[in-house]
Amino acid sequence: MAATTTTTAVRAETTKFFSVRSLPWLAAIAVGASTVMAVLFIVSLPSTQGSSLVDMPAAKVVGAALVGIDVAAIVLMVLGASFAGSEYSTGLAQPTFVLTPHRGRVVVAKAAVTAGVAAVDALAAAVLCTLVGELLLLSSGVAPAPVDGPLVRLALGSALGPVFYALIALAGALVFRSTGGGVVTALVVLVLPTVTAWIPGLAGLAWLLPGAALHGRSGASVAGTAECLAPGVAALSIVGWTMLAGAAALWGVRSRDV
16 A cells, blocks of 8 residues: 555656646756757867867767766756745645645655656766767767776766755755755755865865765766775765755654644
8 A cells, every 4th residue: 555655646746747847847958958068068178178189088078078967967956956845835735745644755756756857867968968079079080989888887977966966955945845945955965075175174074975976986086085985885875865865854844844
């Protein structure tokens, strides 16, 4: 029965997602914006790196294109936060929790829909950004980067970021009962590594933060730094942070009346 109830909740949240016009648009914008930024990043490489695409390693060019996925992460933060926060601003949260008294199932359903949409978006962005890099290399008369293990790891690992931050934004919106609260929560988590790097004595904590874990999974971390985590440790860290966000979201919806 519980499985059926949870499945029903997921279906209800899926219907809600596609009934809010702005959310599917945000999902589409995330993919489009990341692709555009991939082009801009590559076009700017000669200026920022001081050499032409012909003289750069092909893998470096494609890696620069994949930075475009970071734009998708920002857009999906807004999507995740809006998915939960809009219910509080419109007053729909109360009937939602009346129809589904087990509020934890609502949280799980919202997280499942958010993660599913964000994963599709992130994978699409990863593929398109990689294609942008390869095509611009070909147009410059350079052989494309080989689609080998490191490139696949970089692309898939980079795609984890948008999913993770969308879930963090969702949790923040449920805790603070607002879209703005969700976006700010995700942005704070995003900039934590930068902030700790500025504060003397805290740089050594970088390995505990989600940024290090995401870089560790993608292989983008620099060897010998505090951020350089083994893939398995990085995966555990991402799971741990996601569970922490889920626990906070559950506390947020269970501890207070709507």
